[in-house]
Amino acid sequence: MRIALLEDELEQAQNIQAVLSERGHVCDSFPTGQSFLGAVLHRSYDLMILDWQIPDMTGIAVLENVRANLNWPLPAIFLTQRDSETDIVRALDAGADDYIAKPARAAELVARINALARRSNPETDKEVLVYGPFEVNTHQRSIELHGEPLTLTDKDFDLTLFLFQNQGRLLTREMLLERVWGLTRDINTRTVDTHMSRLRRRLGLNPENGFRIKTIYQRGYRLEAIKPSDETPTESAQTADA
Structure with a gap:
């Protein structure tokens, strides 16, 4: 910790x-x-x-x-x-x-x-975690969206689980590198940015599925639970690429 x-x-x-x-x-x-x-x-x-x-x-x-x-x-x-x-x-x-x-x-x-x-964090020991339409099996290390399995790498799974378990929390790039990759702070943080961009697409993190990854300028990322009406066109454009 x-x-x-x-x-x-x-x-x-x-x-x-x-x-x-x-x-x-x-x-x-x-x-x-x-x-x-x-x-x-x-x-x-x-x-x-x-x-x-x-x-x-x-x-x-x-x-x-x-x-x-x-x-x-x-x-x-x-x-x-x-x-x-x-x-x-x-x-x-x-x-x-x-x-x-x-x-x-x-x-x-x-x-x-x-x-x-x-x-x-009472969910730590649970085998199956449910976040809206996403079902995360921590033992099988698999994720389903609306009942359909997603194709993810091991690192994608680790990053996704960490994001869901820390909804609403600002996660700095340095923290993500340390917790998910086990790397020190002097590693290039573009590693995180690349994975986040890919994860948005692979997970379908959009208003229709109830979540978005919001980029916090010069600080990091935050996974937010949202409703379709919560996202304005301006917000959508800002969070589409990062």
Whole structure:
């Protein structure tokens, strides 16, 4: 998982990063609310961990900003010294999914992260996933559209499944390269653009089938569920090629 950490104390941030790295996670740490928001609202993360007391704004204000401006429910855990019932209730009411009082035990923190990840994506263990007219069989690694099998490469299948499981979420080219191709960020991102263009045609991602891949300029892609009436001629022209 790619995790965004809001923590202004360098030693604590490094300790948390080390714990998460040992468990196979990637953790980017930010010391201020503004730097954290700049990253979370423009990059792709799977989960965020928030401290309450930071120099420029409260963790609550950061969370409320994320919830107001991010178009998908990024899971959030508060990790803070504030442990009164009032504080916990306030954080949960603001949109936090979990709350841990400092100092956090490493095993507990990792267990809470894993549990929240499972709750956020309950489809992970299902064999057959249905998205409108698309039926995805994760065991057979096959996809049907209106009951007809589609001819896809292994990489096409991996990319399609990742897109469906992250509907409405901005996926940067770097994230797609890492998650689908297992490549580092310094690889040419045209690889992603080429596959996206081909996938649009092979999957029939259009208003008639209820989905479209929207290109987000200089950032990445987002799979959107739509109705035929939702797409204007201008939008159709903009998303037809990428």
